[in-house]
Amino acid sequence: MVNKEETLKKLAEEIKNCKKCELYKTRTNPVPGEGNPNTSILLIGEAPGYWEDIRGKPFVGAAGKFLNELLAISGLEREDVYICNVLKCRPTFEGKNRPPKPEEIKACTPYLDKQIKIIGPEIICTLGNFATSYILQKFGFKPESVGEVHGKVFEVNSLMGKMKIIPLYHPAAGLHKPPMKEIIRKDWERVREEIETGKN
Ligand code: URA
Ligand code: SF4
Numbered sequence: 001m002v003n004k005e006e007t008l009k010k011l012a013e014e015i016k017n018c019k020k021c022e023l024y025k026t027r028t029n030p031v032p033g034e035g036n037p038n039t040s041i042l043l044i045g046e047a048p049g050y051w052e053d054i055r056g057k058p059f060v061g062a063a064g065k066f067l068n069e070l071l072a073i074s075g076l077e078r079e080d081v082y083i084c085n086v087l088k089c090r091p092t093f094e095g096k097n098r099p100p101k102p103e104e105i106k107a108c109t110p111y112l113d114k115q116i117k118i119i120g121p122e123i124i125c126t127l128g129n130f131a132t133s134y135i136l137q138k139f140g141f142k143p144e145s146v147g148e149v150h151g152k153v154f155e156v157n158s159l160m161g162k163m164k165i166i167p168l169y170h171p172a173a174g175l176h177k178p179p180m181k182e183i184i185r186k187d188w189e190r191v192r193e194e195i196e197t198g199k200n
Helices: 004-016 050-055 062-073 104-121 129-138 173-177 180-199
Strands: 043-044 082-085 123-127 153-157 161-168
Touching: 004 104, 043 104, 043 129, 062 173, 062 180, 082 104, 104 129, 123 129, 123 180, 129 161, 161 180, 173 180
Parallel strands: 043 082, 043 123, 123 161
Antiparallel strands: 153 161
16 A cells, blocks of 8 residues: 555655745745645645745635634534645745736646646545636536635546545635634634535
């Protein structure tokens, strides 16, 4: 049997040496992703921010703190899931975070595709618009905005088996607009229900 941990480590090495888009020039550290290689739940964010770039780990800043609270709503801890991003290096403009560019997404998503294949999750939670539209499109759905589809469950029957895609708001959305927090928490209750259904 292939060892998922080893395979993910090798991929992370590849990402460390990657120069496929301009972002390698400005990164401090690439952020391949981390978590439980044998999980059935994969979380996909947008891209590393300031703290992620410094530490080489996903969701370690303010959004990560809120994410931990949201995971708890679903009965999960960080060690239960695998977390990665659409982009593995931080996109910046004048020292600040900026959204990913289409050419960066094109260059980087083969790594995400490999991670999905290695982990073979039963549930993919996409966090925010970039992960949501990429993943919906990849599995044959219309690439809708997260505002339209958050908390819905998309069922996939692929060669990899049965899988559910659950689009969710990016945790940072709750930090920028505090009234959003309740909506986001509700969606994570839905995630909990889906996990429980999967156990039966
Ligand atoms: N936002 C993301 O999308 N990913 C991270 O890893 C951190 C913040
Ligand atoms: Fe390579 Fe992705 Fe980093 Fe660009 S963002 S350099 S494609 S790992």
